[in-house]
Amino acid sequence: MAKINRLSGFPELLPTGRVIEQYILDTARQVFELHGYLSLETRAVEPIDMMTRNGEIDKEIYVLRRLHAATEEADPGLGLHFDLTVPFARYVLEYAAALEFPLRRYQIQKVWRGERPQEGRFREFTQADIDVVAKDSLAFHHEVEMAVVMASLLASLPIPRAIIQVNNRKLAEGFYLGVGATDTQGVLRAIDKIDKIGPERVRVLLETEAGLTPEAAAKCLALAAISAPDATFVDQVAALGVRNDLLDQGLSELAVVVTGANAERPGSVVADLKVARGLDYYTGTVYETQLVGFESVGSISSGGRYDDLASDGKQSYPGVGISLGVSRLVAILIGKNLVSASRAVPSAVLVAVADNASRPESEKVARQLRARGIPCEVAPTADKFGKQIRFADRRGIPYVWFPATAVDSADEDTVKDIRSGDQVGADAASWQPPVADMKPRVFATTDKSIVSKESL
């Protein structure tokens, strides 16, 4: 195994980075479970024809074949999933008879896309999704709930401020119909490019490709320029003078999401009428999320309502969901040194070993500590104690334990806090480190004085 290939787009973390990622995953799980979401996983592969049925994302799929598949073997047509929503919709249809609806689930898994790697965009990455799906009809209040749960999670993490930007497909489509558009999908696709190519080039697309009049294109651009931290966007839209029933419904829904979510989590949500979301299965509220100061990296949490994704023609399961882009968030936090961990190893204690003959004594101490939930490890070699202390120090292990038999003339065990140098007598059957030392701590690097977020 001589040659090592770093693979662009397939990020790997060092141990400290993994502590930070694990903290985010643990916090997500805790917040999701507090809100009643059950855990599910789906297989990593899906039939390609199923994945390409929705959206324009098919070019990014990784296709599988067995290395030594016989050439005459029928191609199974399997690819790695590119998100967790499409597989979950398939799961719901496949196992509907055994599930209770409405079904609230979270799903934390890796997904793969064969895109060109760039900042915040990977070929393999982890997502943490929540969705609620119902049978036949899904109550609107779940569209508020998605923003509230994700805002709760984001507020629980030691990260910069995050703002969830919300829009509504009915609002957009109703408005486009109201200005006379016939290809509303084409208008949406053009509007989706505002951040990339700017409004003037979008105006050209709207007139040439989506077939809008100059007046209609101007109104669509004016709509996309509206954003507000509250329901005042309703009057701004009304001022554009476009009338349509679907637009009115969308305005009303969006107002409820923004005011409802901000009532519970003040300042967490804004209405932003340029948010489009590329995937075409959304039918109601859509969500994106900016990390303040790091907007260029793109949305760290996105989702929306979908009415027709999980449907077998007879029975439909409308749903709404939102996804945290864990790998993208972790890449920002580590890449910009925004978050730190107190240590990379779980061990709170290193049990020293005086000589090979007394290793069983040290193992016994470790067993006693573990029986009371204290993570620890026994020194791998009976080096000089100074070297064993440095072993602990390099790993951030705060305590070194010296069994009595290890030290000449000592008649009791001692434990040393290697940060302060304090060394005191201790009994492995009762000694307890402070709660803050039991697990690695994860905290905002920029605010070292206040270690506000304890590891779970």
Next chain:
Amino acid sequence: MAKINRLSGFPELLPTGRVIEQYILDTARQVFELHGYLSLETRAVEPIDMMTRNGEIDKEIYVLRRLHAATEEADPGLGLHFDLTVPFARYVLEYAAALEFPLRRYQIQKVWRGERPQEGRFREFTQADIDVVAKDSLAFHHEVEMAVVMASLLASLPIPRAIIQVNNRKLAEGFYLGVGATDTQGVLRAIDKIDKIGPERVRVLLETEAGLTPEAAAKCLALAAISAPDATFVDQVAALGVRNDLLDQGLSELAVVVTGANAERPGSVVADLKVARGLDYYTGTVYETQLVGFESVGSISSGGRYDDLASDGKQSYPGVGISLGVSRLVAILIGKNLVSASRAVPSAVLVAVADNASRPESEKVARQLRARGIPCEVAPTADKFGKQIRFADRRGIPYVWFPATAVDSADEDTVKDIRSGDQVGADAASWQPPVADMKPRVFATTDKSIVSKESL
């Protein structure tokens, strides 16, 4: 999305099954961290040439290509990893400069093999591995440690008795050399087939393919027939009259592993001299594990010592590891109905909703409960209370909360234990369910009277 394809070899769990799997994963993580193992993940893909360099497993690899890759694009030669040991060895070499050795890590991830699916054998499955790797040389006591940590984990799970069967490559290779074998790998490959094809057909292989004399073949079969729960196997091997220094070293090591592990976890380990392990990178102790009563499914936990896997020619990182086959174990537990979960959802409480106007009251109760760590959900629709109680009952949610405003003439909230029917006054700011109800419980189905294993 009309057509659903069940995919053989890609198992998926229903919510209750996932609770059981998650309990096993949580317990594994807890035991591993108590023993000082840090968490790592590696990317799901590796260069195919790297994966095929060791062992004979190349035919099982899934190769990736991008669906719309240009034909002239150089084939990247990437495949999905088939285990976690080879990728970890690559990770160690790649990031050695940033790692502290000896490095103790656990890794819980999915792996993929394109094998024909059969009982306990999947194309996608989850493994939970621990390994210790050192720089230059690895202390032998870690070979005892692997068995102890895995035995601790297995003893922490509500599963049938598991027995770790241990052998030693030095013992086997020394013995084969001692009887005059020149192709010791060939002898090992033949011995590895005893359980599949029986000793008589292995005898033929040993004589024809591995080139042993009838006497030598008989001795190798006699060696493979030896097993013992303690060091008495040493005398049994000695009685075969084969002398070799490597054999002696292997006997001595195996005796230490068996007696050392059983001293800490009585009855957890046996010496079984037919255990070979197919992969050829092992150089010392090898482990397999039988679940008593379910031996035909195959080993649920395997591993071994490897000295040359992580080596770049100049620097080597010898290691030892053991892996729990989580998917195989879960398939047995669920398939044979050995383990049950008290509920599929995390919610301990369903907060009832009297009518749409009072939904905010119910949401407020839920917020108060969550603030104190009690998982709960609010009823999705303001149905009649009987229907809301049945909603909770179908999900196994033990408590239904009725806000005061929801009930005519009530002046305080009440909470109903729907198992007993008891309904009492309660304050959302202070009410606490019993600890046993806070999370889904996971327990052995065969012993319902003793719910001995609480969910973490």
